[in-house]
Amino acid sequence: MKIVDFHIHSDNSFDGENSIEEMSRKGLEIGLSEICFTEHFSVDPRDISYGVLNYEKYFSETEKAKEKFKGKLKIKRGLEIGEPHLKEYRKDLEKQLEKMKIDFIIGSVHNINGMKLRKYMSNKRKYDVYYDYFNEVYEMIINSDIDIVGHMDLMKRYAYETLGNYTFEDYREIIEKILKAVISRGIGIEINGSGYENKVGEPYPNTDILKLYRELGGEIITIGSDSHCCENLAKHNLKILKLLKEIGFENVFTYNKRKKEVLSISDI
Template structure:
């Protein structure tokens, strides 16, 4: 059973594909359930700030739910940038709508995009700075799942190389422990395999550490911005999860988690 829990449409600032086309591709690829996770932020000055039109988003969800009835289960989600910042503003927006699923992401460090943040930093400082922000997100935000735990390698790989886990073990360990304690999941994001880093977000080592610390909640997402990327790499991702010892992946309804055996 293929389930894709990280998909964008033209409700996101960086995506041109319409929801109908994403659903059609999902259905063709044998996806059973899809969750749209549009970029959103309440933080003035960053690219995703207030970008989405919620009325339009939910009317597309309703239309596709009808059009793909009996073919595809469609869930309404968001990918919120830095949900640990301006929390009150964020929760007043989230409480207005009936979301199934909220992903949290670090795409900016304060007002610096990751791409800029790493400029003139060495490998260790760049990754440590990023992981510190991920720690703050894990500690303070009200989300269901943390997206692409080691996303920085998407931006840093070509110029700074990959990170060495041992250089950041303490902050990564503390972050994973907090996620487990707070019942927040992590995702395996297959878009990493399409980047020059050529491995999932996060890496095998982080997934293993999460499992060793008692982490169970995992979602799988393609982070597709184009129809052809939906569910890409899922066969390998599920095998990787099984090899680490994960027994379930998770779906969400009205922000409640459900385990699905893999």
């Protein structure tokens, strides 16, 4: 079995519960072949993760774990960067990234106009709430240096209970624009299993988006549990792999020093 998990948070993230070593040991115990830590990182002072990541600590802990689990579990060091496209912070972000040795970058939209999504959606129409989220994702794709788009339809996590889930057809145009931009920029999307852990009950993004991505020729995809504790590590990854296979994906991708590596689904 070659199950990998390319979206996990340790206690180096503001909301992570377990240490790098604990998460790595759990990965080994459940038979994963590779994990990539993707700690929250932001240079926007309005973001909750601003100033939280201590890179030196993160570096030394990941290096120690790599040494400790050598030959048994591959461990990578990544980042999940919130809104990497914002013009006013881009220079600062570039400067900070130059100092880091990073294998993999997820670009994620967690805020719109510096506001958390839950706050942003209050008093707005359902259509606009989802549209604005997708639009922000598009802006991120065309204006930032990332490897993968994180949880592409995350808005449903916050809007689900009050406004309901969105209908794919209502947003087909902007979704297609997003996916075409992803493909032409040579980056990819992730399938994030954390949606199975809440009422949404489906991955981010949903199967309609995954199917369209495949139809448009999209191939680059990573798998992530978005777990913030050992318990959820790779929790739905096998189910997700089966889903990808059904949709027609042949490979999933891993990253090393920001270079993609292919993992054939049929070998898993």
